[in-house]
Amino acid sequence: MPAASHPDAIAATPPTAPAAPIALTDRRPVVPAERLVAEMVPPPRFSDVSFGSYLPDTTQPSQYEAVRVLEEFAGTLNAGSAAPKRGWFRRSAPAPAGPAGVYLDGGYGVGKTHLLASLWHATPGPKAFGTFVELTNLVGALGFQQAVQTLSGHRLLCIDEFELDDPGDTVLVSTLLGRLVDNGVKLCATSNTLPEKLGEGRFAAADFLREIQGLSAHFRPLRIDGQDYRHRGLPDAPAPYTDEAVEAVAARTPGASLDDFDGLLAHLSAVHPSRYGAMLDDVTAVCLRGVHQVDDQSTALRLVVLADRMYDRELPVTASGVPFDQVFSEEMLRGGYRKKYLRAVSRLVALARDSSKPS
Template sequence: MATIQHLTQRTPHVSIDDLLAGFHPSPRFDEVSFDSYRPDPKQPSQAEAVHLLRTFASRVGQSEGGLFGKLFGKSKAKRAGIYLDGGFGVGKTHLLSSLWHAAPGPKAIGTFVEYTNLVGALSFRKTVEVLSGYKLICIDEFELDDPGDTVLMSRLMRELADAGVKIAATSNTLPGSLGDGRFAAVDFQREIKVLSDQFDVVRIDGEDFRHRGLPAAPEPVADADLLDFARSRYDGQVLAVDHFGDLVKHLAGVHPSRYRQLISGVDALVLHNVDTITEQAVALRFVVLADRLYDKDVPIVASGKPFSELFTPEMMAGGYMKKYFRAVSRLTALAREGQKGEVAL
């Protein structure tokens, strides 16, 4: 018989050590390597990215100059980071995780949001103090959502670079265009330039998600049948069973840096009455939860609206559209796994 728990009854308390332990590749990328990445022969930039990242990995923990200086030139050798720019689904996270595995430690890997949440949990100065002792910081899905993030990450990147920390990042947006469409980025060009100056940009070409569309969302389970369906599919496992509205409210009281611990030990998430989120702040919190669920490969069984209707049309066409498309894609994949038995890719 399945064990029933409720995320809305969990308020995880996380130590600094617990937070830092989470800066590790997700289970999906725990065993990847440069050798397991399969470049598309039609996209030579993918094979070139592997070559450049192997070189970058050999440079981590070493002083500036040497081989890297010969490859990139004296001026670029001073830069602390490498920045992978490319569309959704070209393997940026695979490559970033491969770099993390190949480089010496201490090292950290996490999403942009996880680093900003770390600052919120520890304070800026404590975060700089801790991360300055690392040899490599990997930042997945680098994005600037607001002026506060811009100033914060500009300072953080500069101080870590000054401390000799190497930085690698991935994004769907070139460094100089970060923040476009989300806030008055033109007013923060100095900070954005400081960020972009930390990196050598490596373009990875490939088919973009906007040309591929989203996977078809499965039909939601009838609410009256939801729990029985989940119990039969996940017999003997731990189910987190919550009403969608209650979970959304609960997330507001849990720091996003603790979402990983919030879902710890859960084998499947069962959601009653999924509905469209209409507030931006609420939607962005749920995006963080979606990323953590996807990282831990937690299948979803849900009633209510399909995840293709989770965010409003205005959100899906606005400045955060890449975030929302990613979240819908991931949640839909987890729902197809939970309700149809398909492997979420």
């Protein structure tokens, strides 16, 4: 009897072909409001941080001072016996004594988000953590009154990357924060000082306190100086890969996405920025062909949000085309959204470095 026909013979199993890379341009996620609320926690990159894991620059006393002040702030939050009560169809309770929050003022990469997340982790719930954009998206999804009701049940609200360049959104969030402070919610916020204004003392803090209008008396500005930790002693952006190398990385990396840069930019215009995080669900690495300089403001701002969500998820980015430190034109870097573009460059370069590390 031929071996192949023997009843105990085991048929050879053909090797399984690797799964095709994910295309982000095929994804149009729908994110219910409940998920927006449930996901108001520090991003995965900061899921386990603490004040103890923050590594201050030994040449920057303000970084040590920031840790001390925030640890004391966390102590006052832990001393409270109960979370604030919801303020709904009732007169707001008087705001508790002392500052309602802390504003972390500083440049890129000095660890403000690390410290903000450390405060969140050190504080008992209920509590919420989100970027300024995510907070405005939540208000849009829930409506203003429902957002007030939902967040008024929290002990602490942490707002990362507070933005001052959209007057409408700034007034909206300022009004929201006023209602929350009236209901006893404590606040902590971060923002960025433009590099050419770092020598002007508390310029960014003055902007922040002015824009939040009546809330200024509730915040203690806390300056954090230092160099971007992502670039301390590190080289410039790594050289781009070839298209063929990008495709090879995508093919051998389970869960990797592979897209043409132009196609992805076009797709971002059809997906609300609040859904960019969901678009990256189950993605382990991002591969892009043909990265080029972006000159359109709206396109560039969408790319900034995507860069933030990729950075939150620690997704290495393998790309061909131009290096990421050239993705925004000099004209755009001199404009009103400079702080966003510089933050995006810093983060994209860090993710590109992650992709170039030996596995």
